[in-house]
Amino acid sequence: MAKQLNLLSGGQIVSTALHAEMQQSYLEYAMSVIVGRALPDVRDGLKPVHRRILYAMHELGLTPDRPYRKCARVVGDVLGKYHPHGDQAVYDALVRMVQSFSSRYPLLAGHGNFGSIDNDPAAAMRYTETRLAPLGNEGLLTHIGEATVDFTSNFDNSQQEPVVLPAQLPTLLLNGSSGIAVGMATNIPPHNLGEIVDGLVALIDRPDLSDEKLFQLIPGPDFPTGGEIIGLNGIKDAYQTGRGSITVRGVVRVEEIQTGRTRRSMRTALIITEFPFQVSKSSWIEKLAHLVNQGKIDGISDIRDESDREGIRVVIELKREAKPQKVLKQIYRQTPLQTNFGAILLALVDNQPVQLSLRDALQHFLDFRERTLVRQYRHELEKLEARRHLLSGLLQALDRLDAVIDLLRNAPDGTTAKMELQNRCEFSEAQAGAILAMPMRRLTGMERQNLQQEFDELTQRGEVLQRLLGDRHELMKSLKKDLRALKRKFGDKRLTRIVDADGTIQSEAPKERSSKTGEKTSTPISASIPLDLEPQAEDTVIELTHRGYVRRLSTKDAQKANGNAVETPQVLENGEDFTLQQVATRTDRDLLMLTHDGKAYAAKAGEIAKATGRNTRGQPLVSLLPPSAQGDPEAIATQLVLTEEVKRQQFVLLTDRGRIKRLPLSEFENLTARGLTVLKLKGDDRLDYVELTRDDSDAVVATTGGRLLRLPIDDEQLPVLGRTAQGYQAVRLRKTERIAGLSVASESDELVLVTRQGRIKRLPANLLRQGRRGEIGTQALQFANKTDELMGVLRVETGADLVVVTSGDRVVRFSLYRFEVSGKDGTGVRPRVLKSKETVISIALCLPVGGE
Template identity: 60%
Template sequence: MAKQLNLQEGKVIATALHTEMQQSYLEYAMSVIVGRALPDVRDGLKPVHRRILYAMHELGLTPDRPYRKCARVVGDVLGKYHPHGDQSVYDALVRLVQDFSSRYPLLAGHGNFGSVDNDPPAAMRYTECRLAGMGHEVLLDNISEATVDFTDNFDGSQQEPTVLPAQLPILLLNGSSGIAVGMATNVPPHNLNELVDGLIALIDNPELPDERLLELIPGPDFPTGGEIVGQEGIRDAYTTGRGSITLRGRAEVEEIQPGRGRHRRTAVVITEFPFQVSRDSWIEKVADLVNQGRLDGIADIRNESDRDGTRVVIELRREANPQKVLNSLYKLTPLQVNFGAILLALDDNQPRQMSLRELLTQFLNFRIETLTRLYSHEQEQKRARAHVVEGLLRALSDLDTVIDLLRHAPDGSTAKVQLQERLNLSDRQASEILAMPLRRLTGLERQNLQTEFQELNGRLRELERLLGSRNELLKVLKKDLRGLKRKHGDQRRTVISGAVTVSFEEEHEDIPDVPSLLQFTHRGYVRRSEVGPRRGRPPKEVNPEEAEDFVVETQVGSSRDDLLLLTRSGRAFSLKVAEVPLTSGRSRGTPLIGLLPQGEPIVARFTEGTYSESTCLLLLTRQGRIKRVPLAEFNELTGRGLSTLKLKDDDELIWAARVHTGDQVVLATSGGRLLRLMADEEQIPLMGRTAMGNQALRLRQGEGLIGAAVVRESTELALVTQKGYAKRLRASLLRLSQRGDLGVQVLPFSLKTDALMGIAAVTPETELLLTTDAPRLLRLSAQTIPPLGRDAEGRRVVQTNKSEKLTELTVMAVEVGPEG
């Protein structure tokens, strides 16, 4: 039993100890939750950050003013608004300056504010700061009691804002972390451009599907870059408010020259570390693991980082496997971490875990409320000023009466009353006329008053329109958002890879590194062998019911490489080359479709050892959608596969190929039109896996895309129609066009029922396999197809029956005999 002393009444009140402890702890918890640890969902700031920014605004530390000592700012914050320790305030100020802690720093600093290596900042008496452009414009523009609520400070001597009139969702933009009592928040930072796109999409369609919202805002964007592995954690965090996001540093394997007289060595070079991971601490961790014998294959480690960026070089021993060492670094060190996202913030002073949609919606509601208050206040001011100007103009229009009245009035009060009665003026208007200086009687001043009155009325009409229509208000909001995007937006720093999950299982480490030959046949089988193919028989027409499988594609790689398969539905699957059964004797091989978890037709297959950053996949759909996807996004796929692009219900993937810098692509339509494009950022920009892609060219009614070919200037194209007409055409005869053009007509069909069936890049030695709907298979040498001009209709190279059509054109990369 505890005793509570009541000093006012001089009594001691007996109180149960557990009741007093419960009440006191609850008050303390709410004080920590509301007043210290959690950000507000509206402006995304904790009280200490809000008070720092407002104190600097009061000091006039705008971006165009000189820097001021941080000690002065901290002193103002402590004395006026935040009665806590000076070091905690300075630490919060430092984080607002650091570009490796904040994605978009709200303050600009001058001096030593620490480093990514956990070096401490200089003391506040040495460093200087002022508001950054982002902090001043986005958070403090138009701040007044008219736009946001103000409240008394801790001693009632000052007024401070309860929230800042944020024009962007700072909570998502810079993120926030904090530990309260019984709860915590950990919001990752995001890219400004993506957030603005998501906000505008939600304004246009409040019922926007989650899939579309996740396309516009694909994931966090950390200030230190790195790579997010997989999207499961992102989806969980965005839809439920909580999820684990796997974040990796960026690492590459390079050949380096260690020193004079020494042989070249392989090295793992780290160029970006995960968010909030110290380089020096990480290097110490690696050194300890090497000394303990838990990390093998490392000969030396050097920190070559400078002002231009991070570069940590890990030299490997000659016998070391770089990928194995890199996997060990991911597993044993913070080169890979899990960011536990918790989207928790204060909503009406109540802590609430929210989804991404809810966070954006709460910000939009707050921004609409702020704009409404701002325009309402402006309307009151403009209306009051228009009222005064109208009285001045009325007095100037009857100036003789006003002068006569003033000349004969005994005092100012009488003159004021007589002005109101004679000219029908209000009390405010009469007072302004009496206070009007003589220079207002000049012609120029009259004209200025008339112009001002017209401008005031015009602005009042505009404000009435904005306040009377929510749609008009939303248009202004979208315009403001686009303006901020143009001014402050930048490119994404953090890459999001296509892997769904991350595993450090060493299931493939025991696979021997053996050169393997993969042969893909026209019937959809795959053969794997460790020897090269034999030359086949001469071309001839065969019966598909009796024919051996013809090899239409050959790929050489290692048994440890990945076999990347793309299906007609736009999904990508990956398996190890070693998982393809070895072919023995006269076996036709293994059905490729049987190696996939879902039996879908396969459009393209690629053997990949290292997923190069400079290589992209070019994807083309039946309805003419085209997109370029970084090959690195397909690294570390799981058996479930992933989507490579978003397809409409009646669309499908028909073609895919690797492209590099300088490549061109020629697209072909069934109507005989070709379009030649550069496969670069301007014509075919890089997109994420979930994007639908751009329209490649305009299709006419009844026309569709039938394929494409990656070309250079000297490449020859083979064009084959459904009725067996064909010609060879040099790619340089086609002009370089823009995406969305009509293209060039290269096949005037002699038969109305004919259409272009296939296109392929060929050489005179290339052999083609033609399939008809009869069904028939025909092998044809590209040398027998005549080279013709752009306007020629082609020569008949295959005789088809009246109702028979060619349906497929395949390049035969390797000729094989009966045994393959």
């Protein structure tokens, strides 16, 4: 077979390993994408498609002073001559060079529909028209030719195209660039032309300029859509290392707007006048409306878009009780009105991808511009010397006019005359040819004067060029002069304001337009919102109620409430809510919530709604869960504030079917919105009971039959298990029994038992013998009625009261010390405050104020 292949191919067959061939082929493909498509060149800041579009338009003569030409004609020329790819890709690149909201300094001018900031697409190329913008024509295409930049053959060797355009400004930084190559990407933000020119001039004058001085001249990106940059760290990282995350916000102001004819119709509104770069206005409004309808953002009554040709104006009308800064924080957190621009200053340097600092990018451009100027001046000097040489011959011929005419009159033909001029008059071949081609009008006095004037001007210009080429200092002075001239012609004011993280304005942008009503617009509040969107941590008190509500109080309000003594028994009628627990903590602490389906979620204490008065009910605890976990209003099995002391403890988890396990709280560090699985559940089992371990304590498991099993919390009976473990069977249940409760107690503690029919009993924990997993436990309660059953077991804590929720929709609070301690044989006492046919639905402890 090998011989046959050799015969057919007429050459030698070389065996190659598959992995080596794949590596080589993929490397070649990757480099073709990197160099020929995805990354810009550091010299002119353009990708090949943009460079070819501009050069094709230059060849078509579409200068700013010429009429617009159909984009389809431009795209056709680009495809046919230079860029053999899809027409839509070329047109999309052309459109972006026209859009003022995509490019800080558009290189092309357009006529027709080229899209909008609302993400509207551009019209088809057969409808739109384009030509070169003044900056694109003068800044990139002036002096283009083989004398200034290198040219190469196109894809079919039928045309020559420039390898790079003779850019006079660093387009890479002015308009930025974005692209995804193979294994790498670039995302360069746009900048202000005036600031970039100032930085270039400073580097020319002082190549050793410090980074601090350079960053003062170029404080940060300048996006075409304006906005605000919050914080300087991301900018410094990007400028020093070539990679950084820059936080960008829209510009928001607060206005009092009138929605009716009376003064009571005045409403507070957030007015958005600028959006972050590359954020679609219409898509953002749609997302905000969706979040408001879902209840994820509170305090907004209406959203409307009042944008027109004068600029952007999105009005967010607030409810009367809403606070603008609080609403704005929610908007920043949940919408792209605040977004991070991931800056990656990656560009091609000598056809190799290099991650650049700001100084590197500027210096590479200066080096390229210097080389371009040298080639341009050298070419100009060569042309000037050739013309000056011809003029010198013409002037000499005019000085010896009679001799020249006599020579020409006697010459038999032009060739002989040319030879005679060279031999007898000592003219060069080029001069002799010019004399022979000189028209008779050159013999007039005026023409002679014009020739002499042109000769003198060329002589002066030649001296200047010689000085520029011979003295680098003079060359750099000329470069600075050109840069300053371009700044005066095309420079403009900064659009993006830069604000330090503490609110200090580092670089101001122009004032925004006034409101629709003609009133003076108020100061923007967007920059006053802290960068991390988190308020300063402060002391606070969290209250949890028996109906599953949570609210946050100031420390002062909580102290006032605790100063009022409560007489027991206390009865609340008609479903009134009752505070079970107060926890003193800080707003930056986490509230951990475990749900019945075995998952854990966390919410910052500062995210809990702050109560404005003692009568404020608060918010449902379940509302702090992510939307996917909010289906069941009673989804939460337990909750606690993660203080430093609590984090060092462990959980004992018990399910409805009696599976028990121990889990350290260190597993709950850095919880995400997706939550964390704490227990693997099978079938319709659910997590019902969660307790914290204590030193030298046991886990007490109660059944509805009045039995208690006391298990030591050690590595033998309750070993620490992983999060996804199911746990062990804690107690053996009879057919009619269920799990009634879980408590963690030591030998010196007391337990309180409550039955469904309202009998309450205190029992010393040391009366229960320690057992092993799977045992039946100890009978700790005798039932006065055979239909009664145990509802739960709680550990008696100092200062804590017992709270009982009854079937009559009443909440009764008892002092635990009114019930006497009894042995295992007692039936307990039924308080008189309970009505005759009233039963117990649930029990809980009203805990004293606890915290850090």
